[in-house]
Amino acid sequence: MIQNITHNEKLLSVIIRANYEKDGIEFFTPDDFSQQLAYMKRPKNYIIPPHIHNAVQREVHFTQEVLYIKSGKVRVDFYDDDRNYLQSTLLEKGDVILLAYGGHGFEMIEESEMIEVKQGPYAGEMDKVRFEPINKEKLEIK
Template sequence: MSNDVLYKENMMIKEYKDDEQLLARHIPAAEAWKDGLNFFSQDQEYVQVGSWGYDKGTALKPHVHNHVPREVMVTQEVLYVRCGAIKARIFGLQDQPVAEFNASEGDVVILLRGGHGYDIIEDGTQVLEIKNGPYLGAEVDRRRI
């Protein structure tokens, strides 16, 4: 088990690992919402996460995504803490606790593998959760720890 800090183009991102397997990334709000286009995912990951920070008048070129066959074997999730705060609990590949950290307003959490759970630690907390699909139902897509 190792917890690393990744420095990527002047961004400090906390990574949580089980040996060499990356389980999760925590991108604090101060790092997540910088100027320009900032991606926090590696190309091979099933979920791609980035943020935009542009001024008025910036034009992003229109595009269409090509139909490309992909085989997705795991569900990966992204949390955006809109307001409030949560305690994220990260579990390793053998369901063992690996880390706990607080995520607050503006923070982004990327969950790549292993397990996870949350405690709401502020009233009125709102979190946007995004994950790859299709969703096949709780009995197929997840197992409780």
């Protein structure tokens, strides 16, 4: 299953659930995203020819990150660019999420392990603005 989180027609996040399966390759991100996310399922003996990637000048304006939930259960809270709470969802072992735009926060519902992939180089505290989370009584989990 694929879950897209959108707000005002803007794609904030893509979630690939652990049970998603499809033959071939499918990209879930538009070509202009600075972080590309795809799923591949190939049969035994399928060959991806050896290749190198060319040096291509790219300009990145926003950090986009991908999280793979290796174990546990994580609640992700979504916010718009003005820090207004939108909704929450639960991520479980094997789920993958691309965080493209808007704000987000997390709570570990269980002890959890995650693998994070995002563009570099890391800009330290210039990379983000922290703000107060939504009151737990107002959470809307979808």
